[in-house]
Amino acid sequence: MTAGERFGEELEEQRKSRPIGTVTEIVTDPVADWATDFSHVDPVWAADPYPIQDDLRQRCPIAHTERFGGVWLPTTYEDVAAVAYDTERFTSRAIIVSNVRPPKDLAPVGAVPPISSDPPFHHDARKLLLPAFTKSAVAKREEATRAFCHALIDQMEGREVVDAAREYAQHIPMRVISDMLGFPPEDGPRFAKFVEIALESINKPQDERLQGFDQLTDYLVAQIQDHVANPRDDLTTYLINAELYGRKLEPLHVVGTMTLLLIAGIDTTWSAIGASLWHLAKTPADRERLVAEPGLLPTAMEEFLRAYAPVTMARLVREDMTWNGVDMKEDDWVLLSFPAANRDPAQFDRAGEVVIDREVNRHAAFGLGIHRCVGSHLARMELRVALEVWLERVPVFELADPASVTWAASQVRGPRALPLRIG
Numbered sequence: 001m002t003a004g005e006r007f008g009e010e011l012e013e014q015r016k017s018r019p020i021g022t023v024t025e026i027v028t029d030p031v032a033d034w035a036t037d038f039s040h041v042d043p044v045w046a047a048d049p050y051p052i053q054d055d056l057r058q059r060c061p062i063a064h065t066e067r068f069g070g071v072w073l074p075t076t077y078e079d080v081a082a083v084a085y086d087t088e089r090f091t092s093r094a095i096i097v098s099n100v101r102p103p104k105d106l107a108p109v110g111a112v113p114p115i116s117s118d119p120p121f122h123h124d125a126r127k128l129l130l131p132a133f134t135k136s137a138v139a140k141r142e143e144a145t146r147a148f149c150h151a152l153i154d155q156m157e158g159r160e161v162v163d164a165a166r167e168y169a170q171h172i173p174m175r176v177i178s179d180m181l182g183f184p185p186e187d188g189p190r191f192a193k194f195v196e197i198a199l200e201s202i203n204k205p206q207d208e209r210l211q212g213f214d215q216l217t218d219y220l221v222a223q224i225q226d227h228v229a230n231p232r233d234d235l236t237t238y239l240i241n242a243e244l245y246g247r248k249l250e251p252l253h254v255v256g257t258m259t260l261l262l263i264a265g266i267d268t269t270w271s272a273i274g275a276s277l278w279h280l281a282k283t284p285a286d287r288e289r290l291v292a293e294p295g296l297l298p299t300a301m302e303e304f305l306r307a308y309a310p311v312t313m314a315r316l317v318r319e320d321m322t323w324n325g326v327d328m329k330e331d332d333w334v335l336l337s338f339p340a341a342n343r344d345p346a347q348f349d350r351a352g353e354v355v356i357d358r359e360v361n362r363h364a365a366f367g368l369g370i371h372r373c374v375g376s377h378l379a380r381m382e383l384r385v386a387l388e389v390w391l392e393r394v395p396v397f398e399l400a401d402p403a404s405v406t407w408a409a410s411q412v413r414g415p416r417a418l419p420l421r422i423g
Helices: 003-017 043-047 050-059 077-085 121-133 135-139 142-154 165-169 171-181 185-199 206-229 235-241 251-282 284-292 294-307 376-393
Strands: 062-065 071-074 161-163 312-317 321-323 326-328 333-337 397-399 415-417 419-422
Touching: 003 206, 003 235, 003 251, 071 077, 077 312, 077 333, 121 135, 121 235, 121 251, 121 376, 135 376, 142 165, 142 171, 142 376, 161 165, 165 171, 165 251, 165 376, 165 415, 171 185, 171 235, 171 251, 171 376, 185 206, 185 251, 206 235, 206 251, 235 251, 251 284, 251 294, 251 376, 251 397, 251 415, 284 294, 284 376, 294 376
Parallel strands: 071 333
Antiparallel strands: 062 071, 161 419, 312 333, 321 326, 397 419
16 A cells, blocks of 8 residues: 555545544533642633642642543642553543543554553554654754744844743744654644644534544645655654554554644643743842853753643543542543642652752653653753743843733643743
């Protein structure tokens, strides 16, 4: 079978035949009690989840809600790590909590391998991606990333107030991941919409979400077909030609992995850059110290990742069980709040403070267990370069209006609007 056939009729047949799964009722009411009725997409949680997490860690370390058909929320580092490492009792076949649970036979591959994959398939699918994300491969992208950061700041020349989230942070990972995948750089604005569809619309009607995912898949299929007709040296062509167990990857595997790279590769780093700039804008002592001591930035960057970890992952319970004193049911969601784990006083001294010269910092911002972020070297490079260039070019800045800062209400939390006064 030719590549054109694989990503033509065969792919369309697979898309049409994929079952939706179990759909649950959409609940959007305000939260009544964070211990028994929490919602990670509630505006209060999105604005500032840390006091809520601290309270739950003290009085109800494993919270629960009936929303989304039932979700558990461990808030201690120990419990989050225990779930993350336990692939026997918790499956990764769906990693974004929503009102739809995919069918069990979607495992062990999942919709967006390898992050949605279970062992032993996960190991082999992840191994395919490793060469593109080594330190040496990432280092080759630093010069272009730095030049792009400078170009973004050039466009701010002469302005007093800029939106550092929309005009700076989001564009950096968009450009990097589009270059890696071989996508047109001018398609960046479409990527932001795809991120919203995948992560920020979980309480919208299912038909609307499916239409959005169809738009994303249609875009990716068009890019794949263009690469089939015009192969080049990029990650898309690599995935088209990659083999697993002696045969080419299934078309939906290729599309799913590209979905993962596009969505996760953009939103996580976008959020980390934005949160770091937000902290520095409201904490002049830290900003001034980093401007004066640029060599401290790699250490400070790890602290920003710990304190403002953007990512919360999810698992599904494989079968009914009692786990750490709570009765979990088959197909209950479990939210792995790496942000909560990173602020656990049992794991970190001065856990609720941002200490930019913290020396020992084994944070969980990139996850724990077999699904630890395959792109961590890339994310660190983008975050470091983005902050280096910003502090070099814009050493003095502050929040223009703290009340105008907004945060994503999803499992990837970062500033979506960040007006800064520069100069």
